[in-house]
Amino acid sequence: MLAYFIRRLLFLLPMLLIISFLIYLGLDLTPGDAVSYMVSPDIMANITASELNAIRESLGLNDPFFARYLKWLGGVLQGEFGYSLTSGVPIKDVVLDRLPATLELSIFALFLSTILGTVFGSISALKRNSGTDNVLSVIGMMGVSIPEFIFGLVSIVLFALHLGWFPVGGRLLPGYETFWDRLPHLILPATVLSLIMTAGVMRYTRSSMLDSMNREFIKTARSKGLPEWRVNFIHGFRNALTPVIVLIGFRLPMLIGGTVVIEQVFQWPGLGDLFVLSVRGSNYPTIMMISFFSVTTVLIASFLIDVLTAWLDPRVKLD
Amino acid sequence: MKQSTKTRFDKKLDKIRDREEEKLSNRIQNRSLNKFLNNKLAVFGFVFVIIVMLAAIFAPFLTEYNPTRPDLRNLLKPPSLDHLLGTDQVGRDVFSRIIYGGRISIIVGLGSALGAAVIGVTLGAYAGYRGGWLDSVVLRVSEIMVAFPQIILVMMLVTIAGQSLMNLIVIFTLTGWASLYRITRAQMLSLREEEYVQALKAFGLSDFNIAFKHILPNFLGPIMVNITLNTAMFILAEAGLSFLGLGVPLQIATWGNILSIAIDLRFLENYWWVWVPAAVMISMFVLSINFLGDGLRDSTDTSLQG
Amino acid sequence: MSQNSETILSVNNLKTYFYTNNRCNKAVNGISFEAKKRKTLCVIGESGCGKSVTASSIMQLLPKLARIEEGEITYHGKNGVVRIDQLERNCQEMRDLRGADIAMIFQDPMTALNPVYSIGFQIGENLKRHTDLSNKEVKQKTIDLLREMGIPLPEQRVNDYPHQFSGGMRQRALIAMAMACNPKVLIADEPTTALDVTIQAQIFELMEKLKLEHDTAIILITHDMGVVTELADEVIVMYMGNIVESGTIEDILRKPSHPYTKALISSTPILGRGKDQIIAPIRGSTPDPYDRPEGCQFMPRCDYADEQCKTMPEITTISKTHNVRCWNSIKVKQNG
Numbered sequence: 001m002l003a004y005f006i007r008r009l010l011f012l013l014p015m016l017l018i019i020s021f022l023i024y025l026g027l028d029l030t031p032g033d034a035v036s037y038m039v040s041p042d043i044m045a046n047i048t049a050s051e052l053n054a055i056r057e058s059l060g061l062n063d064p065f066f067a068r069y070l071k072w073l074g075g076v077l078q079g080e081f082g083y084s085l086t087s088g089v090p091i092k093d094v095v096l097d098r099l100p101a102t103l104e105l106s107i108f109a110l111f112l113s114t115i116l117g118t119v120f121g122s123i124s125a126l127k128r129n130s131g132t133d134n135v136l137s138v139i140g141m142m143g144v145s146i147p148e149f150i151f152g153l154v155s156i157v158l159f160a161l162h163l164g165w166f167p168v169g170g171r172l173l174p175g176y177e178t179f180w181d182r183l184p185h186l187i188l189p190a191t192v193l194s195l196i197m198t199a200g201v202m203r204y205t206r207s208s209m210l211d212s213m214n215r216e217f218i219k220t221a222r223s224k225g226l227p228e229w230r231v232n233f234i235h236g237f238r239n240a241l242t243p244v245i246v247l248i249g250f251r252l253p254m255l256i257g258g259t260v261v262i263e264q265v266f267q268w269p270g271l272g273d274l275f276v277l278s279v280r281g282s283n284y285p286t287i288m289m290i291s292f293f294s295v296t297t298v299l300i301a302s303f304l305i306d307v308l309t310a311w312l313d314p315r316v317k318l319d
Numbered sequence: 320m321k322q323s324t325k326t327r328f329d330k331k332l333d334k335i336r337d338r339e340e341e342k343l344s345n346r347i348q349n350r351s352l353n354k355f356l357n358n359k360l361a362v363f364g365f366v367f368v369i370i371v372m373l374a375a376i377f378a379p380f381l382t383e384y385n386p387t388r389p390d391l392r393n394l395l396k397p398p399s400l401d402h403l404l405g406t407d408q409v410g411r412d413v414f415s416r417i418i419y420g421g422r423i424s425i426i427v428g429l430g431s432a433l434g435a436a437v438i439g440v441t442l443g444a445y446a447g448y449r450g451g452w453l454d455s456v457v458l459r460v461s462e463i464m465v466a467f468p469q470i471i472l473v474m475m476l477v478t479i480a481g482q483s484l485m486n487l488i489v490i491f492t493l494t495g496w497a498s499l500y501r502i503t504r505a506q507m508l509s510l511r512e513e514e515y516v517q518a519l520k521a522f523g524l525s526d527f528n529i530a531f532k533h534i535l536p537n538f539l540g541p542i543m544v545n546i547t548l549n550t551a552m553f554i555l556a557e558a559g560l561s562f563l564g565l566g567v568p569l570q571i572a573t574w575g576n577i578l579s580i581a582i583d584l585r586f587l588e589n590y591w592w593v594w595v596p597a598a599v600m601i602s603m604f605v606l607s608i609n610f611l612g613d614g615l616r617d618s619t620d621t622s623l624q625g
Numbered sequence: 626m627s628q629n630s631e632t633i634l635s636v637n638n639l640k641t642y643f644y645t646n647n648r649c650n651k652a653v654n655g656i657s658f659e660a661k662k663r664k665t666l667c668v669i670g671e672s673g674c675g676k677s678v679t680a681s682s683i684m685q686l687l688p689k690l691a692r693i694e695e696g697e698i699t700y701h702g703k704n705g706v707v708r709i710d711q712l713e714r715n716c717q718e719m720r721d722l723r724g725a726d727i728a729m730i731f732q733d734p735m736t737a738l739n740p741v742y743s744i745g746f747q748i749g750e751n752l753k754r755h756t757d758l759s760n761k762e763v764k765q766k767t768i769d770l771l772r773e774m775g776i777p778l779p780e781q782r783v784n785d786y787p788h789q790f791s792g793g794m795r796q797r798a799l800i801a802m803a804m805a806c807n808p809k810v811l812i813a814d815e816p817t818t819a820l821d822v823t824i825q826a827q828i829f830e831l832m833e834k835l836k837l838e839h840d841t842a843i844i845l846i847t848h849d850m851g852v853v854t855e856l857a858d859e860v861i862v863m864y865m866g867n868i869v870e871s872g873t874i875e876d877i878l879r880k881p882s883h884p885y886t887k888a889l890i891s892s893t894p895i896l897g898r899g900k901d902q903i904i905a906p907i908r909g910s911t912p913d914p915y916d917r918p919e920g921c922q923f924m925p926r927c928d929y930a931d932e933q934c935k936t937m938p939e940i941t942t943i944s945k946t947h948n949v950r951c952w953n954s955i956k957v958k959q960n961g
Binding site: 018026029141144146150156254255257260261280282287299302 | 466474605
């Protein structure tokens with residue numbers, strides 16, 4: 001098990017390096033002078049041309065590509081992300097500022113959708129072709145076919161505008177800080193996102209569960225006279241679980257990227273919203289740094305899930 | 320103890336048995352085709368997709384209005400005999416925008432899916448068959464790409480390359496080949512060791528020949544299913560991006576572009592005809608593709624479940 | 626059918642139909658036989674003849690799209706007579722029988738075992754379900770069972786997973802699981818098809834031993850005539866859902882009375898006869914189950930076929946133990 005852990009770690013690190021390289025390459029290729037985002041705007045405002053050149057020298061901006069890359073990487077590892085082109089605020093600050101908002105939504109949605117999706121998917125599979133299965137399947141179908149933003153917009157019209165149960169958007173009103181104040185704002189976007197994700201997980205789990213229940217060892221389990229619940233849960237579901245957990249790994253990119261549209265619809269001030277703003281404003285440094293940040297988060301989370309999966313599968317555990 | 324009354328399921332089986340007795344066999348012998356046709360949702364999906372695609376192709380015959388020309392005298396008119404679905408905020412006929420918009424949305428969706436398929440399947444088949452360093456490299460590349468959240472990767476590339484219809488299709492293709500690559504590669508790896516492959520190699524056939532002419536045809540089923548589902552995915556992705564204003568340029572009508580107006584709550588509430596038809600259209604079309612894809616998957620399934 | 630006190634399971638005119646793809650396949654179309662204590666009944670036939678379906682029918686383990694149409698399956702247990710065909714598939718009574726009174730071992734031990742649970746766990750499940758033993762006792766009994774089946778170091782292996790066992794060991798573990806509660810009937814569905822021939826011999830030796838020690842009735846399903854020759858006390862020969870011939874091993878080997886039985890015997894190479902022995906394959910192939918011939922199913926491939934074979938032959942009783950379904954059985958027997 002330890003060997004597996006180390007192997008996966010040794011695999012993760014080069015990936016991160018390659019990606020950092022690609023990100024820097026992209027950064028380098030985009031138009032704009034590197035100085036403008038590497039130096040604080042306060043300094044930039046009162047600078048002369050010769051001072052600018054001196055700074056350029058000291059930052060190594062006239063050095064060959066590879067040297068610049070390494071310098072940049074060093075900076076990043078120390079938390080120096082540069083400055084936003086549009087607002088002049090250090091990128092690191094603005095990313096960290098908005099991160100909690102996004103994570104609130106995405107972690108909640110990932111978690112809830114995994115649980116609901118697995119449960120309903122399994123029920124659907126066990127009651128194959130029954131009324132329950134058909135209803136759940138249709139709901140699942142609709143969930144993966146209707147665009148996210150439509151879902152979001154319709155729910156705003158219905159629950160916020162007409163029924164008035166929830167506020168129309170935003171994360172919190174100024175002056176209100178506690179979690180309970182925030183809750184009404186959180187419910188609608190979180191629910192919409194969760195339901196959409198649940199649909200996908202449900203369909204996948206159903207398929208996985210059907211496969212599992214089709215295997216020979218289910219017959220063996222029944223031949224021992226075990227009650228149906230045990231056959232379904234201990235034998236069937238347990239085996240259907242492994243692919244579903246693998247699926248969680250594939251869904252991890254949604255931690256950061258999955259909320260982009262929802263944040264727009266609900267005016268939710270998260271990383272996704274920032275990203276869209278940056279794209280609209282051609283704010284390349286911010287764009288690249290957010291991309292880098294999101295990929296890194298995904299890879300690390302992926303790594304953790306891989307290790308968890310391995311722990312659950314005895315074939316890997318003991319090798 | 321067994322119930323003496325028969326359940327509905329039992330009666331269904333009885334009917335099948337009696338039909339068999341009277342030798343009323345199905346005219347269609349092909350099992351896959353038969354299974355597909357029995358799946359009502361899949362047939363519905365197939366028919367709906369064909370209808371919409373035909374409407375998109377024959378757009379000029381279905382509407383006389385130009386989808387891009389504003390008509391400032393007829394702003395935001397509700398549906399009438401003149402304008403079947405009313406007019407939008409600059410006076411364009413909504414119905415024609417939907418139909419012409421369908422063209423673009425379908426081209427983006429289907430085009431990207433096919434492009435991604437060509438790249439993914441080719442790489443998966445050849446690299447998967449050959450193995451070695453080529454395979455490792457492509458695998459690493461695909462893993463890196465999959466690590467990026469798709470929207471973020473796409474938007475990043477749109478920023479770098481600029482917004483245009485062609486760019487979008489290329490970007491979608493570039494970000495979408497990984498899934499088919501993995502599937503094809505997995506299948507290739509398992510079939511590569513089969514005995515008939517050894518035999519073909521002994522006959523001196525080239526790797527290219529073996530991989531593409533002999534092994535690949537064995538799993539066209541899952542590939543077709545994947546292409547269908549990818550089309551659905553790309554249509555939704557285009558809609559999302561266009562909704563954000565970052566997809567197809569706003570002058571060109573697409574279902575997503577039409578919907579982008581809905582972010583303004585006034586339009587959302589008061590002028591439903593501007594956005595609802597597009598919303599329904601996308602949802603129904605993607606739903607149909609999903610039914611179709613599911614039907615394809617079930618009919619090429621070899622287990623004894625139905 | 627005569628029922629003496631030794632009969633533990635009797636099947637009478639069993640018909641099981643399959644309903645996949647909206648078609649009806651009469652996989653088993655009226656078979657009758659008895660399994661007796663301390664005797665091995667071999668069911669032999671080609672793939673698709675319905676032998677596995679028979680086993681599944683007895684255990685009520687048929688897939689959803691199949692059902693027992695007609696017939697009786699009767700188990701003569703110590704608590705009285707049970708009509709298995711009358712029971713709901715997964716009702717309490719049936720589940721009490723499975724594992725404890727009637728047990729089954731399957732063809733491929735690798736797929737038959739759940740890969741994520743240890744062997745000990747899976748055998749223990751059977752014991753916990755049907756006995757009142759404590760956890761500690763269950764563990765001990767499991768270890769004893771593994772030892773009895775000839776698995777070395779059972780105290781360690783009980784915690785191992787299926788993929789850590791070799792093929793032969795896995796099958797022994799499966800047998801241990803099936804025999805855990807001393808069932809009266811053991812159904813073995815081609816238990817050695819997935820194993821090497823040398824392991825095959827060991828497994829059969831094991832089964833013989835268990836039969837004699839525990840008074841079990843064994844129903845052994847196989848397609849290998851050689852196996853039948855070695856192990857059978859009684860034999861039923863199946864073809865396309867019917868029993869074409871049944872009798873003791875002596876009857877079948879010395880006086881085969883059905884063209885199919887004869888053909889099966891001739892198509893099996895016999896060790897010792899040398900390389901010049903004549904092995905005659907059976908001409909033709911099994912018909913499509915959805916497109917069956919009229920009357921006797923074997924007719925298209927039969928050397929003795931004539932006009933009357935267009936109707937299904939009645940059962941001809943040759944002796945007290947020996948029955949056959951063939952219009953021309955006398956001719957067949959003479960030529961044997």
